[in-house]
Amino acid sequence: MSDDKQIKIGAYLLERLVQLGTQSIQGVPGDFNMGFLDLIEDHSALTWVGNSNELNAAYAADGYARIKSTVAAVVTTFGVGELSALNGIAGSFSERLPVIHIVGVPSTAAQGAHSLLHHTLGDGRFGAFENMSKEISADSAVLKAKEGAGEAIDRILRTAMKSARPVYLALPTDLVHATIPSAPLNTPLNYDADENDPDAEQYVLNVARQHIADAKSAVILVDACAARHGCIAETNELITKSGLPVFATPMGKAIVDEDHPQYGGIYVGNLTSDPVKKIVEGADVLITIGSLKSDFNSGNFSYRTPKASTIELHSDYTTIGYSHYPGIGMKRLLPKLSALLEPEGQRRLEETKKIVPKFENVLPQDDSSVITQEWLWPRMGQFFETQDQVIVETGTSSFGMLEAKLPAETRWVSQVLWGSIGWSVGATLGVALAAREEKLGRTHLFVGDGSLQLTVQEIGTMIKHGLCPYLFVLNNDGYEIERQIHGPQRSYNDIPPYDHRLLLDFFGKRDFRSDAPSHAKDRPPSRKQYCKAWTKEQLDRLLNDEHFKKPDMIRVIEIVMQRGDAPKALKRQAEATGQANKYD
Structure with missing residues:
Protein backbone atom coordinates (compact mmCIF):
# COMPACT_ATOMS: atom_id res chain seq x y z
CA MET A 1 0.00 0.00 0.00
CA SER A 2 1.31 3.45 -0.89
CA ASP A 3 1.78 6.01 1.84
CA ASP A 4 -0.97 8.30 0.51
CA LYS A 5 -3.65 5.65 0.04
CA GLN A 6 -6.77 6.02 2.18
CA ILE A 7 -8.94 3.33 3.75
CA LYS A 8 -12.23 3.39 5.60
CA ILE A 9 -11.88 3.18 9.37
CA GLY A 10 -14.12 0.12 9.48
CA ALA A 11 -12.07 -1.55 6.76
CA TYR A 12 -8.83 -0.68 8.59
CA LEU A 13 -10.09 -2.50 11.66
CA LEU A 14 -11.06 -5.54 9.60
CA GLU A 15 -7.66 -5.69 7.88
CA ARG A 16 -5.95 -5.67 11.26
CA LEU A 17 -8.17 -8.54 12.43
CA VAL A 18 -7.37 -10.52 9.29
CA GLN A 19 -3.66 -9.92 9.82
CA LEU A 20 -4.02 -11.34 13.33
CA GLY A 21 -5.66 -14.50 11.98
CA THR A 22 -9.32 -13.78 12.65
CA GLN A 23 -11.64 -15.30 10.03
CA SER A 24 -15.06 -15.35 11.73
CA ILE A 25 -16.79 -12.46 13.49
CA GLN A 26 -19.59 -13.04 15.99
CA GLY A 27 -22.42 -10.68 16.76
CA VAL A 28 -26.00 -9.47 16.28
CA PRO A 29 -27.14 -6.69 13.91
CA GLY A 30 -28.55 -3.42 15.21
CA ASP A 31 -29.22 -0.08 13.59
CA PHE A 32 -26.02 1.46 14.95
CA ASN A 33 -23.69 -1.24 13.58
CA MET A 34 -25.16 -2.18 10.19
CA GLY A 35 -22.85 0.06 8.17
CA PHE A 36 -19.93 -1.82 9.69
CA LEU A 37 -21.63 -5.17 9.08
CA ASP A 38 -21.80 -4.31 5.37
CA LEU A 39 -17.99 -4.16 5.33
CA ILE A 40 -17.72 -7.49 7.15
CA GLU A 41 -20.13 -9.25 4.83
CA ASP A 42 -18.39 -7.87 1.75
CA HIS A 43 -14.91 -8.89 2.95
CA SER A 44 -13.58 -11.92 1.09
CA ALA A 45 -11.54 -13.24 4.03
CA LEU A 46 -14.18 -12.88 6.75
CA THR A 47 -17.38 -14.70 7.72
CA TRP A 48 -20.19 -12.91 9.56
CA VAL A 49 -21.57 -15.54 11.94
CA GLY A 50 -24.80 -13.87 13.08
CA ASN A 51 -25.67 -15.27 16.51
CA SER A 52 -29.01 -15.80 18.23
CA ASN A 53 -28.28 -13.15 20.85
CA GLU A 54 -25.40 -11.03 22.09
CA LEU A 55 -24.64 -13.20 25.13
CA ASN A 56 -24.20 -16.26 22.95
CA ALA A 57 -22.08 -14.21 20.55
CA ALA A 58 -19.71 -13.30 23.38
CA TYR A 59 -19.57 -16.95 24.47
CA ALA A 60 -18.76 -17.96 20.90
CA ALA A 61 -15.98 -15.37 20.69
CA ASP A 62 -14.59 -16.78 23.94
CA GLY A 63 -14.47 -20.30 22.49
CA TYR A 64 -13.01 -19.06 19.21
CA ALA A 65 -10.17 -17.23 20.98
CA ARG A 66 -9.26 -20.36 22.93
CA ILE A 67 -8.62 -22.38 19.77
CA LYS A 68 -7.22 -19.69 17.48
CA SER A 69 -4.97 -18.11 20.12
CA THR A 70 -5.68 -14.71 18.64
CA VAL A 71 -8.17 -11.88 19.01
CA ALA A 72 -11.79 -12.93 18.59
CA ALA A 73 -14.26 -10.26 17.55
CA VAL A 74 -17.85 -9.72 18.66
CA VAL A 75 -19.99 -6.89 17.25
CA THR A 76 -23.03 -5.50 19.05
CA THR A 77 -25.17 -2.40 18.89
CA PHE A 78 -25.16 0.43 21.41
CA GLY A 79 -26.77 0.00 24.83
CA VAL A 80 -29.18 -2.92 24.65
CA GLY A 81 -26.86 -5.07 22.55
CA GLU A 82 -23.60 -4.39 24.30
CA LEU A 83 -25.05 -4.88 27.78
CA SER A 84 -26.40 -8.28 26.75
CA ALA A 85 -22.87 -9.35 25.82
CA LEU A 86 -21.16 -8.23 29.02
CA ASN A 87 -21.48 -11.49 30.97
CA GLY A 88 -19.62 -13.27 28.18
CA ILE A 89 -17.00 -10.53 27.95
CA ALA A 90 -16.50 -10.68 31.72
CA GLY A 91 -15.85 -14.40 31.39
CA SER A 92 -13.15 -13.74 28.81
CA PHE A 93 -11.58 -11.17 31.13
CA SER A 94 -11.67 -13.58 34.06
CA GLU A 95 -10.23 -16.47 32.05
CA ARG A 96 -7.63 -14.37 30.19
CA LEU A 97 -8.77 -14.39 26.56
CA PRO A 98 -8.20 -11.72 23.88
CA VAL A 99 -11.59 -10.53 22.59
CA ILE A 100 -12.43 -7.21 20.96
CA HIS A 101 -15.95 -5.97 21.68
CA ILE A 102 -16.86 -3.68 18.79
CA VAL A 103 -19.91 -1.55 19.57
CA GLY A 104 -21.75 0.36 16.91
CA VAL A 105 -22.71 3.68 18.55
CA PRO A 106 -24.70 6.75 17.47
CA SER A 107 -23.05 9.39 15.29
CA THR A 108 -20.63 11.86 16.79
CA ALA A 109 -23.15 14.64 16.07
CA ALA A 110 -25.94 12.88 17.99
CA GLN A 111 -23.62 12.25 20.91
CA GLY A 112 -22.42 15.83 20.92
CA ALA A 113 -26.02 17.09 21.01
CA HIS A 114 -26.94 14.61 23.77
CA SER A 115 -29.90 13.55 21.67
CA LEU A 116 -32.66 11.55 23.33
CA LEU A 117 -32.14 8.46 21.17
CA HIS A 118 -33.52 4.95 21.50
CA HIS A 119 -31.21 2.47 23.30
CA THR A 120 -30.03 5.27 25.59
CA LEU A 121 -30.78 5.77 29.28
CA GLY A 122 -32.80 8.85 28.42
CA ASP A 123 -30.50 11.28 30.21
CA GLY A 124 -28.09 12.25 27.44
CA ARG A 125 -25.18 10.17 28.80
CA PHE A 126 -23.53 8.35 25.92
CA GLY A 127 -20.51 7.23 27.93
CA ALA A 128 -22.39 5.23 30.55
CA PHE A 129 -22.06 1.87 28.82
CA GLU A 130 -18.39 2.36 28.02
CA ASN A 131 -17.81 3.00 31.72
CA MET A 132 -19.56 -0.26 32.56
CA SER A 133 -17.28 -2.12 30.15
CA LYS A 134 -14.10 -0.53 31.49
CA GLU A 135 -14.16 -2.81 34.53
CA ILE A 136 -13.88 -5.86 32.29
CA SER A 137 -11.62 -4.47 29.56
CA ALA A 138 -7.85 -4.21 29.46
CA ASP A 139 -8.15 -1.12 27.29
CA SER A 140 -10.83 0.84 25.45
CA ALA A 141 -11.14 3.34 22.64
CA VAL A 142 -14.13 5.57 21.91
CA LEU A 143 -13.60 7.09 18.48
CA LYS A 144 -14.58 10.79 18.35
CA ALA A 145 -12.99 11.76 15.05
CA LYS A 146 -11.10 10.10 12.25
CA GLU A 147 -7.81 11.62 13.41
CA GLY A 148 -5.96 9.06 15.51
CA ALA A 149 -8.50 6.30 14.81
CA GLY A 150 -5.95 3.91 13.30
CA GLU A 151 -3.55 4.42 16.19
CA ALA A 152 -6.34 3.78 18.72
CA ILE A 153 -7.36 0.55 16.96
CA ASP A 154 -3.77 -0.65 16.85
CA ARG A 155 -3.26 0.17 20.51
CA ILE A 156 -6.21 -1.79 21.84
CA LEU A 157 -5.56 -4.80 19.59
CA ARG A 158 -1.96 -4.89 20.76
CA THR A 159 -3.16 -4.68 24.37
CA ALA A 160 -5.62 -7.54 23.85
CA MET A 161 -2.88 -9.81 22.49
CA LYS A 162 -0.22 -8.91 25.06
CA SER A 163 -2.51 -9.02 28.10
CA ALA A 164 -4.78 -11.86 26.92
CA ARG A 165 -7.81 -9.80 27.95
CA PRO A 166 -10.83 -8.23 26.22
CA VAL A 167 -10.79 -4.68 24.84
CA TYR A 168 -13.62 -2.31 23.93
CA LEU A 169 -14.10 -0.18 20.81
CA ALA A 170 -16.96 2.30 20.26
CA LEU A 171 -17.39 2.89 16.52
CA PRO A 172 -19.79 5.77 15.63
CA THR A 173 -22.00 5.36 12.59
CA ASP A 174 -20.51 8.38 10.81
CA LEU A 175 -16.91 7.21 11.24
CA VAL A 176 -17.27 3.68 9.81
CA HIS A 177 -16.78 4.98 6.26
CA ALA A 178 -14.55 7.95 7.11
CA THR A 179 -11.09 7.46 5.61
CA ILE A 180 -7.65 7.40 7.18
CA PRO A 181 -4.16 6.56 5.85
CA SER A 182 -3.70 2.87 5.12
CA ALA A 183 0.12 2.93 5.31
CA PRO A 184 0.30 1.60 8.93
CA LEU A 185 -1.22 -1.66 7.69
CA ASN A 186 2.06 -2.35 5.90
CA THR A 187 3.60 -3.01 9.31
CA PRO A 188 2.11 -5.95 11.26
CA LEU A 189 1.30 -5.32 14.90
CA ASN A 190 4.07 -6.30 17.28
CA TYR A 191 2.70 -7.93 20.43
CA ASP A 192 5.75 -9.97 21.42
CA ALA A 193 6.38 -10.40 25.12
CA ASP A 194 8.62 -7.73 26.57
CA GLU A 195 12.30 -8.53 27.04
CA ASN A 196 13.34 -9.22 30.62
CA ASP A 197 16.02 -7.05 32.20
CA PRO A 198 19.17 -9.15 31.52
CA ASP A 199 20.78 -8.73 34.93
CA ALA A 200 17.56 -9.33 36.85
CA GLU A 201 16.74 -12.32 34.68
CA GLN A 202 20.16 -13.88 35.25
CA TYR A 203 19.79 -13.40 38.99
CA VAL A 204 16.39 -15.11 38.96
CA LEU A 205 17.79 -18.00 36.91
CA ASN A 206 20.64 -18.48 39.36
CA VAL A 207 18.25 -18.51 42.33
CA ALA A 208 15.87 -20.95 40.60
CA ARG A 209 18.70 -23.27 39.58
CA GLN A 210 20.04 -23.33 43.14
CA HIS A 211 16.60 -24.15 44.56
CA ILE A 212 16.22 -27.06 42.15
CA ALA A 213 19.78 -28.30 42.64
CA ASP A 214 19.34 -28.37 46.42
CA ALA A 215 16.07 -30.30 46.19
CA LYS A 216 15.79 -34.07 46.45
CA SER A 217 12.68 -33.90 44.28
CA ALA A 218 11.07 -31.30 42.04
CA VAL A 219 7.76 -31.29 40.16
CA ILE A 220 6.26 -29.12 37.40
CA LEU A 221 2.60 -28.04 37.63
CA VAL A 222 1.08 -26.60 34.43
CA ASP A 223 -1.84 -24.18 34.57
CA ALA A 224 -4.03 -22.19 32.20
CA CYS A 225 -1.88 -19.11 31.64
CA ALA A 226 0.82 -21.21 30.02
CA ALA A 227 -1.61 -21.44 27.10
CA ARG A 228 -3.18 -17.99 27.43
CA HIS A 229 0.20 -16.25 27.10
CA GLY A 230 1.53 -18.38 24.26
CA CYS A 231 3.97 -20.50 26.26
CA ILE A 232 2.86 -24.02 25.34
CA ALA A 233 5.99 -24.79 23.29
CA GLU A 234 8.27 -23.29 25.96
CA THR A 235 6.48 -25.27 28.68
CA ASN A 236 6.86 -28.54 26.82
CA GLU A 237 10.53 -27.78 26.18
CA LEU A 238 11.09 -27.30 29.92
CA ILE A 239 9.35 -30.59 30.69
CA THR A 240 11.37 -32.56 28.13
CA LYS A 241 14.76 -31.02 28.91
CA SER A 242 14.36 -31.09 32.68
CA GLY A 243 13.17 -34.70 32.88
CA LEU A 244 10.95 -33.72 35.82
CA PRO A 245 7.50 -35.16 36.63
CA VAL A 246 4.67 -32.96 35.35
CA PHE A 247 1.06 -32.62 36.43
CA ALA A 248 -1.72 -30.22 35.43
CA THR A 249 -4.48 -28.29 37.14
CA PRO A 250 -8.08 -28.56 35.87
CA MET A 251 -7.62 -25.34 33.88
CA GLY A 252 -4.29 -26.61 32.54
CA LYS A 253 -5.55 -30.00 31.36
CA ALA A 254 -4.23 -31.13 27.93
CA ILE A 255 -1.64 -28.34 27.63
CA VAL A 256 0.80 -31.22 28.09
CA ASP A 257 -0.03 -34.31 26.03
CA GLU A 258 -1.51 -36.82 28.44
CA ASP A 259 0.46 -39.72 26.96
CA HIS A 260 3.75 -37.89 27.69
CA PRO A 261 5.99 -40.26 29.68
CA GLN A 262 6.53 -37.63 32.39
CA TYR A 263 2.83 -36.77 32.80
CA GLY A 264 1.03 -38.16 35.83
CA GLY A 265 -2.45 -36.58 35.85
CA ILE A 266 -4.42 -33.77 37.48
CA TYR A 267 -3.51 -32.07 40.76
CA VAL A 268 -6.34 -30.17 42.46
CA GLY A 269 -5.44 -30.01 46.13
CA ASN A 270 -7.51 -32.21 48.41
CA LEU A 271 -9.59 -33.48 45.48
CA THR A 272 -6.55 -35.23 44.02
CA SER A 273 -6.03 -38.99 43.85
CA ASP A 274 -3.62 -40.23 46.51
CA PRO A 275 -0.75 -41.26 44.15
CA VAL A 276 -0.67 -37.83 42.50
CA LYS A 277 -1.10 -35.96 45.76
CA LYS A 278 1.79 -37.85 47.32
CA ILE A 279 4.23 -36.86 44.56
CA VAL A 280 3.19 -33.21 44.22
CA GLU A 281 2.87 -32.43 47.90
CA GLY A 282 5.98 -34.41 48.75
CA ALA A 283 8.23 -32.50 46.37
CA ASP A 284 10.92 -30.21 47.76
CA VAL A 285 10.36 -27.77 44.87
CA LEU A 286 7.19 -27.11 42.90
CA ILE A 287 7.57 -25.20 39.62
CA THR A 288 4.20 -23.72 38.62
CA ILE A 289 3.69 -22.34 35.12
CA GLY A 290 0.87 -19.84 34.58
CA SER A 291 -0.88 -20.58 37.86
CA LEU A 292 -4.49 -19.49 38.51
CA LYS A 293 -5.36 -20.61 42.04
CA SER A 294 -9.13 -20.17 41.99
CA ASP A 295 -11.31 -22.25 44.31
CA PHE A 296 -12.44 -24.80 41.70
CA ASN A 297 -8.93 -24.93 40.19
CA SER A 298 -7.20 -25.56 43.52
CA GLY A 299 -9.62 -27.81 45.40
CA ASN A 300 -11.04 -24.90 47.37
CA PHE A 301 -7.56 -23.50 48.09
CA SER A 302 -6.38 -26.82 49.52
CA TYR A 303 -2.88 -26.93 47.99
CA ARG A 304 -0.43 -28.47 50.45
CA THR A 305 2.67 -27.01 48.84
CA PRO A 306 4.73 -24.60 51.00
CA LYS A 307 5.28 -21.20 49.43
CA ALA A 308 8.95 -21.33 50.44
CA SER A 309 9.36 -24.33 48.11
CA THR A 310 7.46 -22.90 45.14
CA ILE A 311 8.82 -21.30 41.97
CA GLU A 312 5.98 -19.44 40.22
CA LEU A 313 6.39 -18.39 36.58
CA HIS A 314 3.89 -15.86 35.20
CA SER A 315 3.55 -13.66 32.14
CA ASP A 316 4.94 -10.54 33.83
CA TYR A 317 6.57 -11.65 37.06
CA THR A 318 8.30 -14.52 38.82
CA THR A 319 8.28 -15.50 42.48
CA ILE A 320 10.70 -17.86 44.18
CA GLY A 321 9.71 -18.65 47.71
CA TYR A 322 8.89 -15.34 49.36
CA SER A 323 10.87 -13.27 46.86
CA HIS A 324 8.99 -11.41 44.13
CA TYR A 325 10.61 -10.40 40.81
CA PRO A 326 8.36 -8.02 38.84
CA GLY A 327 8.90 -7.72 35.11
CA ILE A 328 10.52 -11.15 34.72
CA GLY A 329 8.08 -12.92 32.36
CA MET A 330 7.98 -16.62 31.62
CA LYS A 331 7.94 -16.33 27.80
CA ARG A 332 11.59 -15.22 27.81
CA LEU A 333 12.61 -17.01 31.00
CA LEU A 334 11.44 -20.54 30.23
CA PRO A 335 13.89 -21.36 27.39
CA LYS A 336 16.82 -20.23 29.52
CA LEU A 337 15.64 -22.24 32.51
CA SER A 338 15.27 -25.27 30.22
CA ALA A 339 18.86 -24.88 29.05
CA LEU A 340 20.08 -24.74 32.66
CA LEU A 341 18.21 -27.91 33.64
CA GLU A 342 19.03 -29.93 30.51
CA PRO A 343 22.43 -31.35 31.64
CA GLU A 344 20.73 -33.24 34.48
CA GLY A 345 17.61 -34.00 32.48
CA GLN A 346 18.36 -37.59 31.56
CA ARG A 347 19.15 -38.56 35.14
CA ARG A 348 15.97 -36.93 36.38
CA LEU A 349 13.96 -38.64 33.63
CA GLU A 350 15.02 -42.07 34.83
CA GLU A 351 13.83 -41.19 38.34
CA THR A 352 10.61 -39.72 36.97
CA LYS A 353 9.75 -42.93 35.11
CA LYS A 354 9.94 -44.84 38.39
CA ILE A 355 7.51 -42.66 40.32
CA VAL A 356 4.99 -41.08 37.92
CA PRO A 357 1.66 -42.93 37.90
CA LYS A 358 0.42 -43.97 34.47
CA PHE A 359 -2.64 -41.96 33.45
CA GLU A 360 -5.07 -44.29 31.67
CA ASN A 361 -8.76 -44.69 30.85
CA VAL A 362 -9.78 -47.50 33.17
CA LEU A 363 -13.41 -48.60 33.18
CA PRO A 364 -14.91 -49.73 36.50
CA GLN A 365 -15.83 -53.39 36.71
CA ASP A 366 -19.49 -53.79 37.53
CA ASP A 367 -22.47 -55.64 36.05
CA SER A 368 -24.95 -52.74 36.11
CA SER A 369 -26.29 -51.44 32.80
CA VAL A 370 -26.79 -47.94 34.24
CA ILE A 371 -24.56 -45.22 32.75
CA THR A 372 -22.69 -43.89 35.76
CA GLN A 373 -20.38 -40.92 36.08
CA GLU A 374 -17.57 -43.27 37.06
CA TRP A 375 -17.99 -45.26 33.83
CA LEU A 376 -18.87 -42.50 31.37
CA TRP A 377 -15.74 -40.37 31.45
CA PRO A 378 -13.04 -43.01 30.90
CA ARG A 379 -15.27 -44.52 28.20
CA MET A 380 -15.45 -41.15 26.45
CA GLY A 381 -11.68 -40.87 26.78
CA GLN A 382 -11.42 -44.04 24.68
CA PHE A 383 -13.61 -42.44 21.99
CA PHE A 384 -11.60 -39.26 21.43
CA GLU A 385 -8.99 -38.93 18.69
CA THR A 386 -5.88 -36.82 18.12
CA GLN A 387 -6.60 -33.10 17.64
CA ASP A 388 -10.19 -33.35 18.88
CA GLN A 389 -11.73 -30.42 20.78
CA VAL A 390 -13.45 -31.30 24.06
CA ILE A 391 -15.75 -28.65 25.58
CA VAL A 392 -17.22 -29.20 29.04
CA GLU A 393 -19.85 -27.21 30.90
CA THR A 394 -19.42 -26.09 34.50
CA GLY A 395 -20.96 -29.04 36.34
CA THR A 396 -20.61 -32.79 36.24
CA SER A 397 -18.77 -32.83 32.90
CA SER A 398 -16.05 -30.34 33.93
CA PHE A 399 -15.23 -32.49 36.96
CA GLY A 400 -15.86 -35.89 35.41
CA MET A 401 -13.77 -35.34 32.30
CA LEU A 402 -10.73 -34.66 34.49
CA GLU A 403 -10.61 -38.44 34.97
CA ALA A 404 -10.47 -39.11 31.22
CA LYS A 405 -7.14 -39.44 29.48
CA LEU A 406 -7.24 -37.35 26.30
CA PRO A 407 -5.24 -38.16 23.13
CA ALA A 408 -2.27 -36.09 21.99
CA GLU A 409 -2.95 -32.57 20.73
CA THR A 410 -6.46 -32.52 22.16
CA ARG A 411 -7.84 -29.09 23.01
CA TRP A 412 -9.57 -28.99 26.42
CA VAL A 413 -12.06 -26.13 26.70
CA SER A 414 -13.60 -25.35 30.08
CA GLN A 415 -14.62 -22.28 32.04
CA VAL A 416 -13.51 -23.21 35.54
CA LEU A 417 -12.95 -19.72 36.93
CA TRP A 418 -15.91 -17.69 35.60
CA GLY A 419 -18.27 -20.67 35.48
CA SER A 420 -21.21 -19.10 33.65
CA ILE A 421 -24.01 -21.62 33.18
CA GLY A 422 -24.76 -22.25 29.50
CA TRP A 423 -21.42 -20.82 28.34
CA SER A 424 -20.34 -24.09 26.75
CA VAL A 425 -23.04 -24.15 24.04
CA GLY A 426 -22.10 -20.75 22.64
CA ALA A 427 -18.42 -21.56 23.09
CA THR A 428 -18.89 -24.75 21.06
CA LEU A 429 -19.97 -22.67 18.07
CA GLY A 430 -16.76 -20.62 18.30
CA VAL A 431 -14.62 -23.71 18.86
CA ALA A 432 -16.15 -25.54 15.90
CA LEU A 433 -15.63 -22.55 13.59
CA ALA A 434 -12.00 -22.21 14.71
CA ALA A 435 -11.36 -25.95 14.40
CA ARG A 436 -12.66 -25.91 10.83
CA GLU A 437 -10.49 -22.93 9.95
CA GLU A 438 -7.42 -24.55 11.47
CA LYS A 439 -8.24 -27.99 9.96
CA LEU A 440 -8.29 -29.67 13.37
CA GLY A 441 -10.22 -32.73 14.50
CA ARG A 442 -13.75 -33.26 15.77
CA THR A 443 -15.59 -30.99 18.22
CA HIS A 444 -17.38 -32.52 21.23
CA LEU A 445 -19.63 -30.72 23.71
CA PHE A 446 -20.68 -32.20 27.07
CA VAL A 447 -23.49 -30.21 28.63
CA GLY A 448 -26.16 -30.94 31.21
CA ASP A 449 -29.84 -30.78 30.37
CA GLY A 450 -30.18 -27.74 32.64
CA SER A 451 -27.27 -25.73 31.28
CA LEU A 452 -28.34 -26.44 27.71
CA GLN A 453 -31.61 -24.60 28.20
CA LEU A 454 -29.92 -21.24 28.73
CA THR A 455 -28.22 -21.05 25.32
CA VAL A 456 -29.81 -23.80 23.23
CA GLN A 457 -30.63 -21.36 20.37
CA GLU A 458 -27.02 -21.43 19.17
CA ILE A 459 -27.56 -24.94 17.82
CA GLY A 460 -29.43 -23.18 15.00
CA THR A 461 -26.35 -21.09 14.20
CA MET A 462 -24.21 -24.25 14.10
CA ILE A 463 -26.62 -25.79 11.61
CA LYS A 464 -26.72 -22.61 9.53
CA HIS A 465 -22.94 -22.66 9.13
CA LEU A 503 -33.89 -29.95 18.87
CA LEU A 504 -32.19 -30.46 15.53
CA ASP A 505 -35.41 -30.32 13.53
CA PHE A 506 -36.65 -27.27 15.39
CA PHE A 507 -33.43 -25.29 14.94
CA GLY A 508 -32.77 -26.47 11.40
CA LYS A 509 -36.12 -27.49 9.95
CA ARG A 510 -35.61 -25.86 6.57
CA ASP A 511 -32.74 -24.56 4.46
CA PHE A 512 -32.96 -20.98 5.60
CA ARG A 513 -29.80 -20.19 3.62
CA SER A 514 -31.59 -20.80 0.32
CA ASP A 515 -32.50 -17.14 -0.11
CA ALA A 516 -29.18 -15.81 1.18
CA PRO A 517 -26.82 -13.80 -1.05
CA SER A 518 -24.81 -15.96 -3.45
CA HIS A 519 -21.56 -15.55 -1.52
CA ALA A 520 -23.27 -16.98 1.59
CA LYS A 521 -24.41 -20.20 -0.11
CA ASP A 522 -21.02 -21.88 -0.34
CA ARG A 523 -21.68 -24.09 2.67
CA PRO A 524 -24.95 -26.06 2.99
CA PRO A 525 -26.64 -26.54 6.35
CA SER A 526 -25.52 -29.53 8.40
CA ARG A 527 -27.01 -32.98 8.12
CA LYS A 528 -28.46 -34.07 11.45
CA GLN A 529 -28.69 -37.12 13.74
CA TYR A 530 -30.30 -37.65 17.14
CA CYS A 531 -29.34 -40.59 19.35
CA LYS A 532 -30.33 -41.60 22.86
CA ALA A 533 -28.55 -43.96 25.23
CA TRP A 534 -30.19 -45.35 28.36
CA THR A 535 -27.62 -48.07 29.06
CA LYS A 536 -23.88 -48.64 28.88
CA GLU A 537 -24.43 -51.19 26.12
CA GLN A 538 -26.35 -48.70 23.97
CA LEU A 539 -23.75 -45.96 24.37
CA ASP A 540 -20.84 -48.36 23.89
CA ARG A 541 -22.38 -49.67 20.66
CA LEU A 542 -22.86 -46.14 19.40
CA LEU A 543 -19.30 -45.05 20.21
CA ASN A 544 -17.92 -48.13 18.44
CA ASP A 545 -19.91 -47.49 15.26
CA GLU A 546 -17.51 -46.50 12.46
CA HIS A 547 -20.03 -44.20 10.79
CA PHE A 548 -20.76 -42.42 14.08
CA LYS A 549 -17.05 -41.66 14.47
CA LYS A 550 -17.06 -39.59 11.27
CA PRO A 551 -17.86 -35.89 11.85
CA ASP A 552 -20.07 -35.60 8.77
CA MET A 553 -23.21 -34.26 10.47
CA ILE A 554 -24.32 -32.44 13.59
CA ARG A 555 -25.37 -34.88 16.28
CA VAL A 556 -27.30 -34.63 19.54
CA ILE A 557 -26.55 -37.61 21.78
CA GLU A 558 -28.80 -37.72 24.83
CA ILE A 559 -27.28 -39.73 27.67
CA VAL A 560 -29.70 -40.64 30.44
CA MET A 561 -28.04 -40.61 33.87
CA GLN A 562 -29.30 -41.01 37.40
CA ARG A 563 -30.24 -37.98 39.43
CA GLY A 564 -27.88 -37.68 42.38
CA ASP A 565 -24.93 -39.36 40.65
CA ALA A 566 -21.85 -37.13 40.38
CA PRO A 567 -18.09 -37.50 39.88
CA LYS A 568 -16.12 -38.05 43.08
CA ALA A 569 -14.18 -34.80 42.60
CA LEU A 570 -17.42 -32.86 42.25
CA LYS A 571 -18.85 -34.39 45.41
CA ARG A 572 -15.74 -33.36 47.35
CA GLN A 573 -15.72 -29.88 45.80
CA ALA A 574 -19.44 -29.43 46.45
CA GLU A 575 -18.98 -30.36 50.08
CA ALA A 576 -16.18 -27.81 50.46
CA THR A 577 -18.20 -25.13 48.63
CA GLY A 578 -21.26 -25.87 50.74
CA GLN A 579 -19.20 -25.46 53.90
CA ALA A 580 -17.75 -22.17 52.66
CA ASN A 581 -21.25 -20.88 51.84
CA LYS A 582 -22.96 -22.07 55.02
CA TYR A 583 -26.26 -20.32 55.66
CA ASP A 584 -26.43 -20.99 59.39
Missing part, protein backbone atom coordinates in the same frame (compact mmCIF):
# COMPACT_ATOMS: atom_id res chain seq x y z
CA GLY A 466 -22.72 -26.35 8.28
CA LEU A 467 -20.85 -27.28 11.46
CA CYS A 468 -20.79 -30.87 12.66
CA PRO A 469 -20.11 -31.01 16.41
CA TYR A 470 -21.08 -33.89 18.68
CA LEU A 471 -23.49 -32.46 21.28
CA PHE A 472 -23.61 -34.86 24.24
CA VAL A 473 -26.53 -33.88 26.48
CA LEU A 474 -26.34 -35.35 29.98
CA ASN A 475 -29.94 -35.83 31.06
CA ASN A 476 -29.92 -36.14 34.85
CA ASP A 477 -33.13 -34.20 35.39
CA GLY A 478 -31.92 -30.77 36.43
CA TYR A 479 -29.02 -28.83 37.91
CA GLU A 480 -26.95 -31.65 39.40
CA ILE A 481 -23.97 -29.53 40.43
CA GLU A 482 -26.29 -27.22 42.36
CA ARG A 483 -28.01 -30.17 44.01
CA GLN A 484 -24.63 -31.44 45.12
CA ILE A 485 -23.85 -28.09 46.72
CA HIS A 486 -27.22 -27.33 48.30
CA GLY A 487 -30.90 -28.22 48.09
CA PRO A 488 -30.91 -31.71 46.52
CA GLN A 489 -34.69 -31.92 46.84
CA ARG A 490 -35.47 -28.24 46.27
CA SER A 491 -37.64 -27.33 43.30
CA TYR A 492 -35.35 -24.47 42.29
CA ASN A 493 -32.86 -27.08 41.03
CA ASP A 494 -35.53 -28.61 38.76
CA ILE A 495 -36.01 -27.71 35.10
CA PRO A 496 -38.84 -28.09 32.59
CA PRO A 497 -38.12 -31.29 30.64
CA TYR A 498 -37.28 -30.79 26.96
CA ASP A 499 -37.90 -33.33 24.22
CA HIS A 500 -34.33 -33.39 22.94
CA ARG A 501 -35.38 -35.45 19.91
CA LEU A 502 -36.86 -32.30 18.40
